Amino acid sequence: MMENTDSKRLLILKILSEDDQPLSSQIIKERLQERGTALSERTVRFHMLALDKAGLTEYKGKKGRYLTASGYREIARNQVYDRVGFLSSRIDELSYQMNFNWKKRTGTVLVNVSLVPLENSSVVYHLMAPVFESGLTMGQKVAVFCPGEKVGDVEIPEGYFGMGTVCSITLNGVFLHSGIPVTSVFGGLLEVSGSRPDRFAAIINYNGTSLDPLEIFISSGMTDCRGAAEAGHGLIGASFREIPASSLDEVTEIHQHLVEMGLGGILKVGYSGHSLLEIPVADGRIGIITAGGLNSISALVEADIPVRSKALSGLIEYDRLIMYTDLFEELGRTRS
Structure with a gap:
């Protein structure tokens, strides 16, 4: 170096x-x-x-x-920042464009798209399932895209299938359309110890980067999502957000409903004027730590599967998502 x-x-x-x-x-x-x-x-x-x-x-x-x-x-x-504020602006724009109605369970949600070689489809479920089961990723739902399909500006090429994982920015969209403003502060590597969030080992502020932090950490081989999920110790992708303190009860209620429909992602909540995992929270604000949507994909990369991912790829209809427990059967159809 x-x-x-x-x-x-x-x-x-x-x-x-x-x-x-x-x-x-x-x-x-x-x-x-x-x-x-x-x-x-x-x-x-x-x-x-x-x-x-x-x-x-x-x-x-x-x-x-x-x-x-x-x-x-x-x-x-x-922390290469050549277009200051680019990712932060994109987060705000996609949050606004999302129209998911959590009460009706209809509308669009934001997904990350990962390109996985078809030859690896038989092992994908077994690698990803422990991360979903541990609750260390954003929700429990995924989408599978076939060659030729396009999500946002990502087209699935021949020889690959696309894995759509729910982006944690989906929470921003849900809260925003419920009248709750959300400030996305940073993405980072969260150390998990004893199966519980412990501390941030590295962070990249959203308002100063055009790169998605978790993409960087995964590509750099810095994550250990398999260790965190299977042994309770490792490094996962996570993000830090803030909401108005007065919205806590409403956010808690909405998130409980999101968990029931496979879209939960909050790992830990901090309170106004107190630090959250050593991160200070301002007076009048509530700190929220959410699991990264690409954490389940990290398990594939850690197993040396050549995966290419793009975070915040695009919006898809909620009913396009399936529970991860149905993933093995769904991937079986891509091989037939």
């Missing part, structure tokens, strides 16, 4: 992290220009060679370069 990765190289790493395929120096040059950084292709190659040498990128011949696990860790360590 580089001791002093300068801003241009960090921006190159960020550009590579946004794409699922290797990028050439020419494409990287164009992406840099779009962000207001003008470099010659020769200069870009110079920086790329330095990143290769540091083990942060790897050259794939004519296809270009891709980001290594060390590269993702470098992004997480330096």
